[in-house]
Amino acid sequence: MTNGVVHRVHSPSNPNSGLTPVYETLAVVGATGAVGRIVLQQLETRDFPYKRLKLLASQRSVGQEVVVKGETIKIELLAPGAFEDVDLVIASTPDEVSAEFAPYAVKEGAVVVDESGFWRMDPTVPLIVPEVNPEAIGNHKGIIASPNCSTTQMVVALAPIHKACKIKRVVVSTYQATSGAGLAGNVELMTSTQKVLDGETPSCKTFQYPIGFNLIPQIGSEKFEGYTSEEMKMVYETRKIMGDEDIQVCPTAVRVPVTIGHSESILVETEEPITVEQATELFNQAAGITVVDDLQNRRYPMPRDCDGRDDVFVGRIRRDISGNGNGIAFWCVSDNLRKGAATNAVQIAELLQQSVASA
Numbered sequence: 001m002t003n004g005v006v007h008r009v010h011s012p013s014n015p016n017s018g019l020t021p022v023y024e025t026l027a028v029v030g031a032t033g034a035v036g037r038i039v040l041q042q043l044e045t046r047d048f049p050y051k052r053l054k055l056l057a058s059q060r061s062v063g064q065e066v067v068v069k070g071e072t073i074k075i076e077l078l079a080p081g082a083f084e085d086v087d088l089v090i091a092s093t094p095d096e097v098s099a100e101f102a103p104y105a106v107k108e109g110a111v112v113v114d115e116s117g118f119w120r121m122d123p124t125v126p127l128i129v130p131e132v133n134p135e136a137i138g139n140h141k142g143i144i145a146s147p148n149c150s151t152t153q154m155v156v157a158l159a160p161i162h163k164a165c166k167i168k169r170v171v172v173s174t175y176q177a178t179s180g181a182g183l184a185g186n187v188e189l190m191t192s193t194q195k196v197l198d199g200e201t202p203s204c205k206t207f208q209y210p211i212g213f214n215l216i217p218q219i220g221s222e223k224f225e226g227y228t229s230e231e232m233k234m235v236y237e238t239r240k241i242m243g244d245e246d247i248q249v250c251p252t253a254v255r256v257p258v259t260i261g262h263s264e265s266i267l268v269e270t271e272e273p274i275t276v277e278q279a280t281e282l283f284n285q286a287a288g289i290t291v292v293d294d295l296q297n298r299r300y301p302m303p304r305d306c307d308g309r310d311d312v313f314v315g316r317i318r319r320d321i322s323g324n325g326n327g328i329a330f331w332c333v334s335d336n337l338r339k340g341a342a343t344n345a346v347q348i349a350e351l352l353q354q355s356v357a358s359a
Contacts (some may be wrong), residue, residue, distance in 0.1 A: 023088035106142035151341025261303025
């Protein structure tokens with residue numbers, strides 16, 4: 001997605017080709033939103049198996065037509081009775097909408113893969129990143145949560161290091177794209193930038209301050225000792241996904257004038273010494289990670305190169321010269337609408353399909 005326009009990207013491999021549907025009727029909630037649109041792309045590109053697709057959204061989208069896998073489907077109203085014939089739900093909605101409607105789906109017997117923040121820290125709801133903690137999916141009671149976008153890409157990168165030499169502490173600064181605030185965020189970036197170029201004073205509705213040619217060091221509300229809600233999500237979600245309450249996380253979240261792609265500067269302190277060569281090998285061997293690291297030739301991950309791609313990209317891998325040899329610093333970029341949201345949700349659905357089929 002660039003400048004608010006969704007581009008179709010076809011995966012070179014098809015993980016679901018030829019599979020028999022385990023969940024016959026699939027519903028996508030929030031199908032017309034920024035993330036919902038990419039969920040539909042991923043269902044088609046990855047050929048996720050289903051017999052019937054149902055698209056649900058708010059009243060303003062009802063009646064719109066969407067083409068998925070060559071089939072024209074009309075958007076239906078998200079309402080309590082909309083789930084009576086549904087087996088699996090992928091939902092991308094605000095927290096309050098998920099809080100209201102996810103229980104209706106579960107009551108009707110559906111499994112819900114939820115992208116909102118409402119269920120993530122519920123102790124009865126597994127919080128899943130398939131490359132990191134796929135085993136936790138078996139603990140669901142009808143709802144499975146997908147993490148915050150900034151958490152997702154970070155834990156994909158942290159997991160191989162943690163498995164090798166146990167992480168004690170993480171210091172992370174995020175540089176988060178405007179699309180993290182939805183389509184309205186990208187529109188405001190464009191209008192704000194144009195206003196500045198025209199010598200006018202930009203207005204702001206989605207963000208606290210004009211975002212054109214600016215950085216805003218606050219995402220979310222004040223939550224704990226000067227940390228914001230976005231920052232504390234990274235603390236709590238990382239511990240839950242990694243299954244380790246002892247991991248210390250010090251986050252700073254910043255909104256930047258980039259449309260797609262969250263970037264993160266990460267410093268990791270481990271219990272045992274780790275070299276740059278060891279860390280690089282761990283990244284290279286890990287699923288879902290692409291290493292782009294050649295400083296001499298100016299090659300490193302950048303948002304413009306990661307837009308529309310599903311991996312987490314890692315570069316600028318170097319030792320922590322301020323520590324005792326037990327630290328690695330690196331740069332991490334990922335498309336926040338794909339792996340940070342839509343792709344992770346569809347991968348969770350694939351993991352469900354595999355676990356049920358093999359049971």
